[in-house]
Amino acid sequence: xxxxxxxxxxxxxxxxxxxxxxxxxxxxxxxxxxxxxxxxxxxxxxxxxxxxxxxxxxxxxxxxxxxxxxxxxxxxxxxxxxxxxxxxxxxxxxxxxxxxxxxxxxxxxxxxxxxxxxxxxxxxxxxxxxxxxxxxxxxxxxxxxxxxxxxxxxxxxxxxxxxxxxxxxxxxxxxxxxxxxxxxxxxxxxxxxxxxxxxxxxxxxxxxxxxxxxxxxxxxxxxxxxxxxxxxxxxxxxxxxxxxxxxxxxxxxxxxx
DNA sequence: ATGTCGGAATTATTCCGA
Numbered sequence: 702x703x704x705x706x707x708x709x710x711x712x713x714x715x716x717x718x719x720x721x722x723x724x725x726x727x728x729x730x731x732x733x734x735x736x737x738x739x740x741x742x743x744x745x746x747x748x749x750x751x752x753x754x755x756x757x758x759x760x761x762x763x764x765x766x767x768x769x770x771x772x773x774x775x776x777x778x779x780x781x782x783x784x785x786x787x788x789x790x791x792x793x794x795x796x797x798x799x800x801x802x803x804x805x806x807x808x809x810x811x812x813x814x815x816x817x818x819x820x821x822x823x824x825x826x827x828x829x830x831x832x833x834x835x836x837x838x839x840x841x842x843x844x845x846x847x848x849x850x851x852x853x854x855x856x857x858x859x860x861x862x863x864x865x866x867x868x869x870x871x872x873x874x875x876x877x878x879x880x881x882x883x884x885x886x887x888x889x890x891x892x893x894x895x896x897x898x899x900x901x902x903x904x905x906x907x908x909x910x911x912x913x914x915x916x917x918x919x920x921x922x923x924x925x926x927x928x929x930x931x932x933x934x935x936x937x938x939x940x941x942x943x944x945x946x947x948x949x950x951x952x953x954x955x956x957x958x
Numbered sequence: 959a960t961g962t963c964g965g966a967a968t969t970a971t972t973c974c975g976a
Contacts, residue, residue, distance in 0.1 A: 711964050737965070762965055763975075808976060903962035949963075
């Protein structure tokens with residue numbers, strides 16, 4: 702089974718590109734972030750034509766998450782408790798015996814912006830909620846755009862950005878709450894020393910200059926990690942495909958036995 | 959030039975978020 706997470710930066714603008722990727726990579730279970738559309742506008746017919754069912758927690762213009770799957774999934778929860786007014790950012794489904802949660806974590810903007818303490822509070826709510834509804838001994842995946850670089854290896858320039866947004870101790874402590882509970886960063890577990898990024902700014906040729914960040918993760922409980930046979934960041938799909946524009950994020954994938 | 963996208967508000971241009 703192939704799972705993936707991908708911030709697609711707008712499904713209206715990205716549908717053909719996402720279809721291209723689904724056909725090429727044939728994933729079974731995918732968390733999408735930043736669909737930027739209400740549930741009613743979701744192109745279910747296009748996904749069904751590609752062999753996928755979708756469940757959606759959408760929002761007009763901004764945010765919005767979805768799970769697309771080859772097999773039926775059961776919705777467990779839409780929205781993070783107590784944090785609903787910070788946007789549609791959380792969707793929990795059950796796929797067979799696997800709990801699968803996809804999140805679009807708040808960006809925070811800058812450490813002096815009002816959104817920064819709200820980002821930290823959102824993370825506290827996420828850690829509290831996942832710990833209350835999941836069992837660390839059972840297979841679960843928490844995936845999405847986390848908007849935090851976990852370590853200096855996960856940013857193109859730690860020295861220039863240390864202490865700035867995505868690079869603060871307070872943010873890294875929040876991620877550590879999730880890993881302390883029982884989640885492991887799948888890509889990092891399989892590639893402990895590789896500098897690899899999942900996001901590059903559209904501006905200034907950042908992709909070609911290798912100026913990126915690794916902020917998109919598949920986090921797995923131990924019993925889910927046991928099933929993982931490979932993990933990769935699909936950086937080829939950060940490039941234009943057949944003239945179609947890419948998201949600023951690459952998909953992150955893993956294969957499970 | 960930080961100098962590009964996606965989306966909305968409002969009509970081809972400007973603002974916002976990332």
